[in-house]
Amino acid sequence: MMPGQIAKFGNSAAQLLLGGLAVLRSFGNGEKDRPAVGDDSRQDILDLRDAVKQWREVFEHNPVMYFMVDRAGTVLNVNTFGAAQLGYTAAELIGQSVLDVFFEEDHDFVRRLVALSLETLHQSHTWEIRKFRKDGSVLWVRENAKAMLRGDGTPIVLVACENITQRKEAEDALRQSEAYLAQAQELSRTGSFGLNIATGAIVWSRETFRIFQCDLSVKPTLNFVVQRIHPEDRDAVSKTLDRAARRAADFDHEYRLLMPDGSVKYLHSVARAVRHGSGLIEFVGAVTDVTVAKEAEQRLRRSEAYLAEAQRLSHTSSWAWDVRRQEFAYRSAELYRLFGFDPGKIEVPARAFQQRILPEDFQRIVEVERQAVRRKEPFEVDFRIARPDGSIRRVHTEGHPIVSSDGEVTEIIGTHVDVTEQIAAKEALQRAFDELKTSEQRFRDYAETASDWFWETGPDHRITQISEHADTARAAPAGLVGLSRWDIPPDAELEPGKWEQHRAALDAHLPFRDLVYRGRDRNGSPIYVRTSGKPLHDADGHFLGYRGVSSDVTAAIRAEQAEEALRKAQAELAHVTRVTTLGELAASIAHEISQPLAAVISNADACISWLGRYPANLDAARRSVEWIVEDANRASEVIRRIRALVKKTEIEMVPLDINQVVREVIALVRRELATHAVSVRMELSSGLPKICGDRIQLQQVLINLVVNGIEAMQANVDHPRELAIRSSQAGEGGDRHLLLTVRDRGVGLGGDVTDRIFTPFFTTKSGGLGMGLSICRSIIEAHAGRLSALPNEGSGATFQIALPFPHKDTS
């Protein structure tokens, strides 16, 4: 009981003793105060005196301290034991203030108690308080006080004190050890518990409450504990407890709590099974919150796993080398893999590792290590490992010497990086680079020896760069840099349309191909340049200009021009020969015209005479006029065809019905055929697709072939002069083509003549020019066809024209 706490004191020995004190007080303390009395009374007095003496003995030596104090707190009396307990004699205390034996800070309390006792006469009050002895040591007492009135009516307070110092000290020690324990539990995050499985009773220390986040006022239950345990661990925990309860065995387990805020706590619990006399089993144990350690462990494990993974991925292993022992102090799992060992076999000695290093490299490493230890400086060294599977790994090492407090290098820590692939990749890259360089040089050589030159223009289309090589110097005009393309050629004014179009393409930043323009080379000679370019943009899409290539195409253009000239000359020649042929046919043609004209005249005469009759025979006159119209048309048609053949027109490729072309030709040469007694047999296939060609040219070819046929049959005496003209189609699918044959029964093509007849100026005729067939062949070839000649089985020759049908979309 602490000072300030007062309790009613019940009937006790101390109260009896206090009563004894009251007797003492009534009877005085010495014989000098004895009154004169009779014998009986005398005997009574003697008895009483004996009693008092006995009680005094009890009072003085009772192991209870008795004090009698007045209202002011002055000690009126104290028993010997009481005084001795405080290290005084009674005489030393009597007359002194009782406060002298109390601590200064308790004086008020003592005064209040004395006052309270005096206010409540005959009532007992109890409290516990400290006193200090004469030697300064502390004495804890439990005091019982009661105020009473003396005979003279003055109040006194009687106090009985019991020494409770030992109990107090024990209590303090207990309290302190409990506090220490609580603190230790808090610091170690370890709570204690008691668990009676049979009754389900649970006792927790303050720290256990804290761990389980349970209010101290709440009585923990098994159900509450189960609810707190992480659902995944509940089964395991209950199994552990069941087993422990069944076997009455200690247990040690780990489980998790799922806290109301969703966080997880890791607990480690150890318990001892205590069997009570009653046979009941109780578990007493400790539960430690190992969350921090667990998380740290997990973090460590994770970071170790990351490190191992990083080492595996980067082919980097780490190690620590104990210089004195010449043995590894540490080596990562990756080091084992690098050297071809199983990482699980930790007992592999350093020597085994060393033996896998190529001997010539190992000597070097030993020397590098020696130097590093001597100089205490970091080092780098490369070496090779021969693995048992025969593969060679190339390793780059970095090492850092660790200097101990005695100034010596005791350890080297370092890394090995497997650079095999890196080196292989570097070598491959170097090879590729070398190849690229060679190929670049090759193309540079090609480019420099080509007649092309390369150029670049800026955003304003002005030339910024032009490649310089020998041929460029010859072909490309000098001083082009700074000029735009349209500043260069002299044909800009001649062909403004072309240049406007080109500039529009450049302004739209479009690529362009094969722009041909006229320019001048360095010597001022005219050249043709063909140029192509593509626009350049930077990473942000900004237009930077053009880059392209130009070439001198003068030769090609000249060739084209020559070809064109040749074509023209051929056409001219064709025309001439045509006119010549027509000249040869003049008589026949004249007849062709004069015949209808003569008919016209005679019909006109007839008409006049029919009209001159009386009455005029109008029907007959009309018939005559109709014949006149017919004949005039026939004549004018012949004239139209002759005109067309004679006229010098541009070639006009149009869809043509080849049978129609054949008929027109026959109409022209009919007289010639008749004159030479040649009959014509026409086998013209109907329904032929149209071919694409120039009517006049194809007619010219046919006239030539027919006239040649007539001439070849001139000498025919025995067999008939017959010309067969046949049209048909041959070939399949996309190869379908028209076949037109002109077959005669003339002299034929003997010996090597077949090969030579198409050669210009080859003729067997005295007045022949020898150009006809050569022109015919070039005309047919210009129509993408073929003209060939074959000797007939019997007599004569066959000339065959093969012409392609145009594709459907162009027909």
Ligand code: ADP
């Ligand atoms: P030309 O008729 O002026 O001789 P061509 O080029 O038309 O020129 O003919 C060349 C030569 O081919 C003829 O001189 C003749 O020898 C031969 N030739 C042409 N057509 C026939 C034919 N149908 N039969 C036999 N030989 C022919």
